Amino acid sequence: xxxxxxxxxxxxxxxxxxxxxxxxxxxxxxxxxxxxxxxxxxxxxxxxxxxxxxxxxxxxxxxxxxxxxxxxxxxxxxxxxxxxxxxxxxxxxxxxxxxxxxxxxxxxxxxxxxxxxxxxxxxxxxxxxxxxxxxxxxxxxxx
Amino acid sequence: xxxxxxxxxxxxxxxxxxxxxxxxxxxxxxxxxxxxxxxxxxxxxxxxxxxxxxxxxxxxxxxxxxxxxxxxxxxxxxxxxxxxxxxxxxxxxxxxxxxxxxxxxxxxxxxxxxxxxxxxxxxxxxxxxxxxxxxxxxxxxxxxxxxxxxxxxxxxxxxxxxxxxxxxxxxxxxxxxxxxxxxxxxxxxxxxxxxxxxxxxxxxxxxxxxxxxxxxxxxxxxxxxxxxxxxxxxxxxxxxxxxxxxxxxxxxxxxxxxxxxxxxxxxxxxxxxxxxxxxxxxxxxxxxxxxxxxxxxxxxxxxxxxxxxxxxxxxxxxxxxxxxxxxxxxxxxxxxxxxxxxxxxxxxxxxxxxxxxxxxxxxxxxxxxxxxxxxxxxxxxxxxxxxxxxxxxxxxxxxxxxxxxxxxxxxxxxxxxxxxxxxxxxxxxxxxxxxxxxxxxxxxxxxxxxxxxxxxxxxxxxxxxxxxxxxxxxxxxxxxxxxxxxxxxxxxxxxxxxxxxxxxxxxxxxxxxxxxxxxxxxxxxxxxxxxxxxxxxxxxxxxxxxxxx
Amino acid sequence: xxxxxxxxxxxxxxxxxxxxxxxxxxxxxxxxxxxxxxxxxxxxxxxxxxxxxxxxxxxxxxxxxxxxxxxxxxxxxxxxxxxxxxxxxxxxxxxxxxxxxxxxxxxxxxxxxxxxxxxxxxxxxxxxxxxxxxxxxxxxxxxxxxxxxxxxxxxxxxxxxxxxxxxxxxxxxxxxxxxxxxxxxxxxxxxxxxxxxxxxxxxxxxxxxxxxxxxxxxxxxxxxxxxxxxxxxxxxxx
Numbered sequence: 001x002x003x004x005x006x007x008x009x010x011x012x013x014x015x016x017x018x019x020x021x022x023x024x025x026x027x028x029x030x031x032x033x034x035x036x037x038x039x040x041x042x043x044x045x046x047x048x049x050x051x052x053x054x055x056x057x058x059x060x061x062x063x064x065x066x067x068x069x070x071x072x073x074x075x076x077x078x079x080x081x082x083x084x085x086x087x088x089x090x091x092x093x094x095x096x097x098x099x100x101x102x103x104x105x106x107x108x109x110x111x112x113x114x115x116x117x118x119x120x121x122x123x124x125x126x127x128x129x130x131x132x133x134x135x136x137x138x139x140x141x142x143x
Numbered sequence: 144x145x146x147x148x149x150x151x152x153x154x155x156x157x158x159x160x161x162x163x164x165x166x167x168x169x170x171x172x173x174x175x176x177x178x179x180x181x182x183x184x185x186x187x188x189x190x191x192x193x194x195x196x197x198x199x200x201x202x203x204x205x206x207x208x209x210x211x212x213x214x215x216x217x218x219x220x221x222x223x224x225x226x227x228x229x230x231x232x233x234x235x236x237x238x239x240x241x242x243x244x245x246x247x248x249x250x251x252x253x254x255x256x257x258x259x260x261x262x263x264x265x266x267x268x269x270x271x272x273x274x275x276x277x278x279x280x281x282x283x284x285x286x287x288x289x290x291x292x293x294x295x296x297x298x299x300x301x302x303x304x305x306x307x308x309x310x311x312x313x314x315x316x317x318x319x320x321x322x323x324x325x326x327x328x329x330x331x332x333x334x335x336x337x338x339x340x341x342x343x344x345x346x347x348x349x350x351x352x353x354x355x356x357x358x359x360x361x362x363x364x365x366x367x368x369x370x371x372x373x374x375x376x377x378x379x380x381x382x383x384x385x386x387x388x389x390x391x392x393x394x395x396x397x398x399x400x401x402x403x404x405x406x407x408x409x410x411x412x413x414x415x416x417x418x419x420x421x422x423x424x425x426x427x428x429x430x431x432x433x434x435x436x437x438x439x440x441x442x443x444x445x446x447x448x449x450x451x452x453x454x455x456x457x458x459x460x461x462x463x464x465x466x467x468x469x470x471x472x473x474x475x476x477x478x479x480x481x482x483x484x485x486x487x488x489x490x491x492x493x494x495x496x497x498x499x500x501x502x503x504x505x506x507x508x509x510x511x512x513x514x515x516x517x518x519x520x521x522x523x524x525x526x527x528x529x530x531x532x533x534x535x536x537x538x539x540x541x542x543x544x545x546x547x548x549x550x551x552x553x554x555x556x557x558x559x560x561x562x563x564x565x566x567x568x569x570x571x572x573x574x575x576x577x578x579x580x581x582x583x584x585x586x587x588x589x590x591x592x593x594x595x596x597x598x599x600x601x602x603x604x605x606x607x608x609x610x611x612x613x614x615x616x617x618x619x620x621x622x623x624x625x626x627x628x629x630x631x632x633x634x635x636x637x638x639x640x641x642x643x644x645x646x647x648x649x650x651x652x653x654x655x656x657x658x659x660x661x662x663x664x665x666x667x668x669x670x671x672x673x674x675x676x677x678x679x680x681x682x683x684x685x686x687x688x689x690x691x692x
Numbered sequence: 693x694x695x696x697x698x699x700x701x702x703x704x705x706x707x708x709x710x711x712x713x714x715x716x717x718x719x720x721x722x723x724x725x726x727x728x729x730x731x732x733x734x735x736x737x738x739x740x741x742x743x744x745x746x747x748x749x750x751x752x753x754x755x756x757x758x759x760x761x762x763x764x765x766x767x768x769x770x771x772x773x774x775x776x777x778x779x780x781x782x783x784x785x786x787x788x789x790x791x792x793x794x795x796x797x798x799x800x801x802x803x804x805x806x807x808x809x810x811x812x813x814x815x816x817x818x819x820x821x822x823x824x825x826x827x828x829x830x831x832x833x834x835x836x837x838x839x840x841x842x843x844x845x846x847x848x849x850x851x852x853x854x855x856x857x858x859x860x861x862x863x864x865x866x867x868x869x870x871x872x873x874x875x876x877x878x879x880x881x882x883x884x885x886x887x888x889x890x891x892x893x894x895x896x897x898x899x900x901x902x903x904x905x906x907x908x909x910x911x912x913x914x915x916x917x918x919x920x921x922x923x924x925x926x927x928x929x930x
Contacts, residue, residue, distance in 0.1 A: 009457075011439035016381070016420055027874055040851075040883065041874045042860035049862045050441040050598075052423030053381050069343035070538065070574045071500035073588055107425060107596075108343035109382050111174050112500035112574075114211070122384075124177035424864070441861070446737035446757045597865035599842065600738045606783035609866050610817050630816060637779050640752055640772075641740045 024055045060095040060102035065119040069108025075115040146287040156279040164199040165221035171204030180215040186231035190238040206266035206354015211507035253523040262470035263510045266354040274396040277357040285476035290410045298369040304480035306492030311465030312569045314558040323452035324370040327460035332372040335463045338379040341425035342541030345572035347496040348466040352386035356393035362469030367414040375416040425596035443600045444644035487513035491557035501575040504529045518552040532577040540569025542589040543649030545656030565656040581676035582661040587615035589653040604647030621672035621681040698764040713755040729756040732916030733848040778810045786817040789838035796909045797897035829879030840898040846890035858884040
């Protein structure tokens with residue numbers, strides 16, 4: 001925040017950094033940011049919830065983001081998402097009850113030659129199959 | 144650095160590279176990285192040590208060479224060959240003998256020969272993390288020329304004469320936009336690069352930012368000089384981690400050598416570039432929403448006029464151009480507007496980068512002159528539909544575009560021709576579909592995208608996309624009627640004419656174009672409860688409703 | 693400040709620089725339907741109800757945001773515009789749960805008035821029936837999300853006139869929702885001054901005063917322009 005002179009304009013940069021540091025944006029964290037940047041709390045929350053990147057709840061130990069771009073969709077991405085949702089017992093955008101895995105769909109990541117693509121813990125997996133996902137989940141220890 | 148020092152650095156680096164036995168370029172764009180190219184690069188580096196070839200053979204990363212379906216790709220300077228599907232085991236042969244012959248990719252393939260590289264010219268020849276590589280390939284000479292030999296007005300005149308049109312999709316004449324910003328009275332202006340490539344299936348901008356970031360920086364600096372701005376911003380999608388890192392490094396390198404920052408080339412002109420990271424909102428690719436995002440607000444578009452050249456970032460005159468548009472600028476200044484205008488058609492000059500994906504043999508990145516036919520792009524360069532399946536449609540322009548059927552394959556790719564057949568150029572995403580794609584489902588997919596990405600400010604888009612998606616979903620389930628389709632068409636007109644911004648205005652395009660060319664599929668779904676592609680599942684118990692809803 | 697002469701619906705009207713088509717039409721007793729516009733707060737051109745046709749310009753333009761120009765020829769009530777307005781109101785009626793029979797602003801609701809004006813007798817779209825709540829934690833006021841049109845008048849009035857900025861919008865698209873502070877119950881808001889301006893400007897019964905009957909629930913939107921002009925220009929207009 002000090003790097004941006006506590007300017008209200010820098011809200012999104014500050015939120016990015018805050019999420020990197022703390023993993024997610026808790027109500028207290030948002031209150032602090034609003035106070036330091038001299039912004040109304042409702043405005044800060046409005047910005048946080050507009051952008052898909054920001055998370056108000058803690059993420060799981062591992063994250064699987066299925067690319068939902070056109071090429072991946074045509075290659076069967078929605079089936080991969082269904083597999084993840086089914087195994088982890090949660091919907092896209094949520095975390096499994098045991099906190100092990102966060103499942104989400106992500107807008108086209110631009111790796112269309114690798115369709116269907118899944119980002120696992122920041123790394124892109126290419127030409128992913130259902131079996132591959134199941135194997136990964138087994139490895140993590142998901143029931 | 145002065146201009147003389149720039150030329151000296153170029154000469155030195157060119158000579159240094161010429162003195163090498165071999166320079167091995169390993170594609171390190173996101174696509175190849177996820178196929179293990181970083182491990183491959185390390186293996187090659189290890190081999191260089193092992194074979195005692197340090198100083199004679201060098202390995203470096205490079206930008207997308209285009210043929211993503213054969214990733215990971217490697218190019219060797221000693222024999223000018225490109226190899227595909229390379230593994231760490233091939234490292235030994237690459238260092239020793241120039242490469243595994245069985246993995247060679249024919250450089251005479253239509254895929255390579257039919258392309259015309261301008262903005263992608265350095266991909267495969269330049270290490271994006273090394274400034275000297277860019278300088279060796281005439282980097283920053285256009286900026287030097289503009290600052291020392293041209294006035295801002297002359298730069299604008301050149302861009303106008305080139306006929307360059309915005310590559311983000313709308314195709315607005317770039318020179319005109321620059322002129323508009325330049326003649327505003329306010330002293331503070333901004334240059335913004337729109338790198339919020341949100342179209343699903345598009346990865347042109349990502350590749351340019353990862354593979355040749357300095358080119359974009361140079362283009363922006365030239366723009367800054369031309370329109371009188373001292374500050375530039377590059378707005379990049381948050382999902383593009385690698386591009387962000389490469390850009391940050393490139394900006395630092397350029398600043399260190401005084402190619403950016405204050406007193407560029409010891410001129411009084413100064414230009415700073417800062418990055419702004421997106422946070423997952425497709426609508427922020429729209430100019431005014433992008434401005435709102437940089438200002439730290441929700442990405443709601445604003446009513447236009449006033450347009451950004453008049454009042455943009457913080458109310459100041461702002462030039463907003465797409466990544467590819469800026470990437471064309473250095474060559475236009477260095478080689479002249481006449482050279483650029485010699486490529487392409489009468490109304491659409493230059494080249495266009497396309498991201499080929501879907502059911503096509505050669506998925507990847509290509510750059511072709513405007514006016515090339517779709518047939519040529521898909522069947523000669525693209526290698527056709529794999530497995531001998533029949534071509535069904537090509538989708539351009541993402542959720543704002545349309546589906547093009549086989550009967551229009553001879554359409555030349557340029558702004559006007561594509562619009563005439565119900566699609567748009569868009570940013571360059573080109574998705575190929577075969578018989579296994581259901582066109583109703585494709586329309587539904589894009590409408591679902593719009594529902595999710597709608598900012599919610601205006602009623603037609605916020606509520607209209609939801610209703611349109613609902614009808615499309617019911618059609619795929621065999622639960623819709625003719626009255627529903629009539630409503631769909633009425634909503635399409637409302638969204639197109641009444642929405643506040645381009646997202647809503649073009650959201651109906653996929654529906655309208657599929658209704659135009661594939662109406663039979665819609666009818667089959669409704670009347671016969673049949674999906675020719677076999678994708679849609681129909682509830683067996685539900686009855687088809689007759690009459691009005 | 694120069695005078696501009698223009699034609700609206702065949703009638704010659706005059707306005708001055710800085711006025712919008714909506715302003716000039718209003719002064720000439722030409723009623724252009726509107727939802728998000730209210731005198732006294734900034735305009736955003738979001739509802740798209742006030743769209744008009746301007747000769748020589750292809751697109752439709754929001755009257756509330758388009759400044760008048762000399763020689764303009766404006767049409768505010770063509771068949772096309774009426775069709776669009778009807779569909780927009782239908783979309784709103786289907787989007788959330790607007791049940792007049794149990795609403796305290798029944799009879800004094802701008803959405804109702806618009807529907808009546810446009811001759812809407814039934815909605816041709818499927819109702820969405822979203823599950824939305826009601827916040828009655830505040831001592832004097834209530835917020836019923838089922839009746840909200842997301843016009844953001846409340847957000848703007850609280851930000852621009854009162855200054856508290858208690859309200860903002862959470863989420864995106866059809867999942868948007870009005871929130872108080874950090875999505876806290878209105879009654880626990882630290883910023884709200886209970887001035888009640890939001891209730892007065894709300895076009896429907898989404899924001900209402902507690903303890904009023906239907907007959908008593910009449911809103912006064914005209915005071916806004918009065919107090920804003922007083923504050924900014926030190927002129928008390930009537």
